[in-house]
Amino acid sequence: MRATTDCCCHTSFSLPLLEALHLNESLNRLLSAEARSAAIKRALACREKLQQCLKCLTPPQPFGLQELYxxxxxxxxxxxxxxxxxxxxxxxxxxxxxxxxxxxxxxxSVMGELSRLSQETFLVLAGQFPRGTGIYSSLIDTVSGKFIQTYFHLMARTKNQS
Structure with missing residues (x-):
């Protein structure tokens, strides 16, 4: 089933670890290799465009990431x-x-519960809770797979701080 609207496709947001893992697993399970590869290429292009746009904002503009999207x-x-x-x-x-x-x-309430479950998932993977405000990744990094690298770095930092 496909969406009949793309209202949500023009927004920027972050996903808690558990939701990022679910989305990544869904990409691998539900899409063909060709469709998955195309989605990853689009995610990398989105990240590149976003980085270029952010470089052009000199001095920093009053609008946020959402408005930039x-x-x-x-x-x-x-x-x-x-x-x-x-x-x-x-x-x-x-x-x-x-x-x-x-x-x-x-x-x-749902987002709070997802955040709590993400913290517990991280605890299982890293052996302790992460430091800081939480463990989130952007939708772009989740689709591209970069979020996994980010979490491995966070786990390594967390283990080194103990």
Missing amino acids: IKEGILCPLSVNGSCILFEARPIRCRTNGGSTLDPLFLE
């Missing part, structure tokens, strides 16, 4: 011809921006 037309790497190629496995944030709305308190 809209202004520069940066599109989610999972969007193809106005539809999500992982509609059934899309992140919670996409589900709330894509036409169906969730109660904000419910969404906050």
Whole structure:
């Protein structure tokens, strides 16, 4: 099933570890090798475009990352011809921006629980809780696979700090 709207495809957000792992697993399980490779290429192109846009902001502009996505037309790497190629496995944030709305308190509760479960998952993998505010990765880094490298570096830093 594919999305009939791409409202959520023009936004920037981060995923907690557990949701990033689920999305990565869905990419590998639900997409053909060709579709997965194309999504990774789109994610790398998104990251490159974003980095170029950020370099051009001198002095830094008052708008945030979200506005930059809209202004520069940066599109989610999972969007193809106005539809999500992982509609059934899309992140919670996409589900709330894509036409169906969730109660904000419910969404906050779900995101809090995902964050807590992500912390526990990290504990199982690294042997201790991560330091800092949480463990998140961007949607672009999740689709490209770079999030795995980021988490391995975080696990190494966490182990070295003990």
